Amino acid sequence: MNEKTTSDLENLRGLIDGVDQQLLLLLRKRLDLVAQVGAVKHGAGLPIYAPQREAAMLAKRRDEAKKMDVSPQLIEDILRRLMRESYLNEKDVGFKQIKQDLGNVVIVGGEGKLGGLFSQMLVLSGYQVKTLDKNDWASAAQTFEGAGLVIVTVPISITCELIRDKLSSLPSHCILADLTSVKTEPVKAMLEAHSGPVVGLHPMFGPDVGSLAKQVVVVCHGRDSDKYQWLLEQIKIWGARLVEAEPEKHDKAMQLVQAMRHFSSFVYGLNLYKEEADIGSLLQFSSPIYRLELAMVGRLFAQSPELYADIIFAQKESMDAIGDYLDNYSHALSLLQAGDRDAFVAQFKEVAQWFGDFAPQFQRESRAMLQSVNDMKTD
Numbered sequence: 001m002n003e004k005t006t007s008d009l010e011n012l013r014g015l016i017d018g019v020d021q022q023l024l025l026l027l028r029k030r031l032d033l034v035a036q037v038g039a040v041k042h043g044a045g046l047p048i049y050a051p052q053r054e055a056a057m058l059a060k061r062r063d064e065a066k067k068m069d070v071s072p073q074l075i076e077d078i079l080r081r082l083m084r085e086s087y088l089n090e091k092d093v094g095f096k097q098i099k100q101d102l103g104n105v106v107i108v109g110g111e112g113k114l115g116g117l118f119s120q121m122l123v124l125s126g127y128q129v130k131t132l133d134k135n136d137w138a139s140a141a142q143t144f145e146g147a148g149l150v151i152v153t154v155p156i157s158i159t160c161e162l163i164r165d166k167l168s169s170l171p172s173h174c175i176l177a178d179l180t181s182v183k184t185e186p187v188k189a190m191l192e193a194h195s196g197p198v199v200g201l202h203p204m205f206g207p208d209v210g211s212l213a214k215q216v217v218v219v220c221h222g223r224d225s226d227k228y229q230w231l232l233e234q235i236k237i238w239g240a241r242l243v244e245a246e247p248e249k250h251d252k253a254m255q256l257v258q259a260m261r262h263f264s265s266f267v268y269g270l271n272l273y274k275e276e277a278d279i280g281s282l283l284q285f286s287s288p289i290y291r292l293e294l295a296m297v298g299r300l301f302a303q304s305p306e307l308y309a310d311i312i313f314a315q316k317e318s319m320d321a322i323g324d325y326l327d328n329y330s331h332a333l334s335l336l337q338a339g340d341r342d343a344f345v346a347q348f349k350e351v352a353q354w355f356g357d358f359a360p361q362f363q364r365e366s367r368a369m370l371q372s373v374n375d376m377k378t379d
């Protein structure tokens with residue numbers, strides 16, 4: 001680089017630094033305003049996530065960006081990232097407590113990560129939370145005394161047995177809820193063990209989400225829904241979206257959404273291991289989509305094998321779904337082995353037609369994800 005180029009670059013980079021510093025000051029200002037919004041919402045019991053405000057704000061900023069010859073997608077990306085920050089910050093202000101005369105909440109399995117997250121959210125909302133774990137059963141009767149809500153969040157394999165054996169003499173007005181990722185059997189067990197209000201919940205996210213804003217919680221009604229309506233309102237204030245479902249319908253969906261999904265990731269990882277793949281060099285050659293796939297598979301192996309075994313082994317029917325997948329895999333492989341390119345293309349078109357409008361929708365959604373995967377690269 002000659003001297004002129006070097007000094008030109010230095011000057012311009014100095015100006016860019018100045019703009020970035022101004023951006024930082026603006027960010028600070030925005031965070032302070034958002035903290036004030038958080039306090040107002042806390043007082044009024046309004047949900048942390050305000051989709052209509054977001055949509056209106058994004059539409060306006062996109063329009064303004066276009067007029068200023070700034071990419072509308074750029075301002076949308078930045079604002080969405082900022083709003084993610086808002087969810088985290090507004091959470092720290094706490095949440096309005098919907099049910100003030102509840103008594104204690106007892107989380108059975110409260111030392112687990114999901115139990116910990118719910119405990120945190122309930123404490124942030126002003127509730128008294130006690131936890132009960134493996135070694136606390138000697139004092140359980142005392143813990144349950146005066147409980148207004150008991151939430152069960154233990155491994156799936158022991159959930160029903162625990163409900164039947166240990167939760168059959170809760171105070172009758174107490175709400176019994178669970179967070180298990182299957183619903184038919186746990187809801188049945190809760191209804192049998194307890195004569196009071198019962199509700200099955202399935203948070204469709206892991207414990208590392210940071211905030212519940214925009215996350216989905218599936219609700220399977222058990223008994224006396226008017227008695228636990230406040231709990232659903234409370235969860236909505238945390239920002240989550242509630243999806244009501246019949247337990248059987250939920251469980252059927254989970255065979256694909258969870259059991260098959262995690263099983264295929266497991267086999268993918270197993271295959272890389274057996275093939276003795278060199279992950280470091282695969283990463284060097286990876287396209288963003290491959291990196292994303294590897295991230296999805298790799299994150300599985302950073303977590304508890306028992307948790308995934310629990311999810312995959314939870315329903316016998318998942319075996320059929322996984323077996324069907326294997327059949328379809330074999331059939332597709334046979335097209336490849338036969339060199340039948342035309343049959344492959346025909347099959348592809350058939351599936352694409354079946355996906356319909358979802359295919360372009362997924363393409364749009366994944367474009368943003370792939371771009372952020374690429375942004376994260378540092379080497």
Ligand SMILES: O=C(O)C(=O)C[C@]1(C(=O)O)C=C[C@@H](O)C=C1
Pocket residue numbers: 034037038048049050051053054082083086087090
């Ligand atoms: O306006 C609000 O209600 C806010 O909480 C602020 C804010 C934002 O960061 O702009 C954050 C979350 C909401 O979903 C919408 C907007």
